[in-house]
Amino acid sequence: MNITTGLLALPWWGYLIVGLILTHITIASVTIFLHRCQAHRALTLHPIASHFFRFCLWLTTGMVTREWVAVHRKHHAKTETEEDPHSPHVKGIHKVLWEGAELYRAEARKVATLENYGRGTPDDWLERKLYTPFNALGVSLLAVIDFVLFGIYGITLWAVQMMWIPFFAAGVVNGLGHYWGYRNFESPDGSTNITNFGILIGGEEMHNNHHAFPTSARFSIKWWEFDIGWMYIRLLSALRLAKVKRVAPRPVIRKDKNGVDIDTARAVINGRLHVMAQYAKRVTLPVFRDQLRRADVPYRCALKKIRHALVREESRIDSQVKDKLHETLRHNEALNTVYEYRRRLQALWGRTHESHEKVSQALQEWCHQAEATGLKVLEDFARGLRGYSLQTV
Numbered sequence: 001m002n003i004t005t006g007l008l009a010l011p012w013w014g015y016l017i018v019g020l021i022l023t024h025i026t027i028a029s030v031t032i033f034l035h036r037c038q039a040h041r042a043l044t045l046h047p048i049a050s051h052f053f054r055f056c057l058w059l060t061t062g063m064v065t066r067e068w069v070a071v072h073r074k075h076h077a078k079t080e081t082e083e084d085p086h087s088p089h090v091k092g093i094h095k096v097l098w099e100g101a102e103l104y105r106a107e108a109r110k111v112a113t114l115e116n117y118g119r120g121t122p123d124d125w126l127e128r129k130l131y132t133p134f135n136a137l138g139v140s141l142l143a144v145i146d147f148v149l150f151g152i153y154g155i156t157l158w159a160v161q162m163m164w165i166p167f168f169a170a171g172v173v174n175g176l177g178h179y180w181g182y183r184n185f186e187s188p189d190g191s192t193n194i195t196n197f198g199i200l201i202g203g204e205e206m207h208n209n210h211h212a213f214p215t216s217a218r219f220s221i222k223w224w225e226f227d228i229g230w231m232y233i234r235l236l237s238a239l240r241l242a243k244v245k246r247v248a249p250r251p252v253i254r255k256d257k258n259g260v261d262i263d264t265a266r267a268v269i270n271g272r273l274h275v276m277a278q279y280a281k282r283v284t285l286p287v288f289r290d291q292l293r294r295a296d297v298p299y300r301c302a303l304k305k306i307r308h309a310l311v312r313e314e315s316r317i318d319s320q321v322k323d324k325l326h327e328t329l330r331h332n333e334a335l336n337t338v339y340e341y342r343r344r345l346q347a348l349w350g351r352t353h354e355s356h357e358k359v360s361q362a363l364q365e366w367c368h369q370a371e372a373t374g375l376k377v378l379e380d381f382a383r384g385l386r387g388y389s390l391q392t393v
Helices: 012-039 047-060 065-077 093-108 111-117 125-131 135-178 207-212 228-238 262-270 272-294 297-304 307-311 319-330 333-351 356-371 376-385
Strands: 043-045 242-244 249-253 388-392
Touching: 012 043, 012 047, 012 065, 012 135, 012 228, 043 047, 047 125, 047 135, 065 093, 065 111, 093 111, 093 135, 125 135, 135 207, 228 242, 249 262, 249 272, 262 272, 262 333, 262 356, 262 388, 272 297, 272 307, 272 333, 272 376, 297 319, 307 319, 319 333, 333 356, 333 376, 356 376
Parallel strands: none
Antiparallel strands: 043 242, 249 388
């Protein structure tokens, strides 16, 4: 064996390809097994697939399933609060981006986190006797394998494998995924979609979509978004190695339906983030653009400053912008109307403890009053809302 090249002498691009393939398998294991299957129960895996992913994670990351699941579930339960293990809005973007792995390890050592959020993870002989107590053995074994196969270049390859998940999963997804990017849905957190093309991080790039629908096995929502993790899940399903339990609900408008009933109320509430996204697109922004076109130069500047606040989840607006927003609304009847009806529609989400009949009556009243405002875009939206039904994608 050549100590420089190992058993497999490759050109420089060969090592690059091998590195990309191996790190991608690790990313796929994280997103499919740890994230979508274990943390959120969005799918179930055949024992063959499950053990393959567990072995790959033990070999390439040394992460313990129960610890990863517990930390991630706590992140969803305490998002953007002081108890969030890795919120860039609390701890700072640089801290999470560059020290995300340290934040993860600190949280994983907390007994309360494991007890409260780590239930239901694998507890078989392999987990108890090998993967958990000897989690460092896997990565050590991988170092030996890399060295034997690729020599000194293999040590570099091993170092890349060791840094891949800590940087991209713990740093980029947890950091940039709550700090920079676009938002399809105004969920009550800072989550963003880093890109619409989820390949490098297995689909985890679409983090806002995930926070909007945490139990969905599919992270892509729009037709122009691609989630490679979902492609793998569909392939595993075709091979009967996986079974999808849940995907994001999507309301549809039935043209033959003109009245608000219980089905309408359920569709609107279950698909509320879709509803609010459509409200922003079809009502708020058209009215805003109309008011902007009519405004003189000084007032136009004031309007531009509140554009994002008009559609942003109110809890995500800072106090200064919120003051400017309310000041502008006091002097603009059209914008104030669409904003107020938006808030009233959101108030329906808090009435899920009431009977379906009462919620459907409240929705019927909202539609009736919206249709009487004299704002055509609001009237059209209310009429469309009457035809809402629920289907899955």
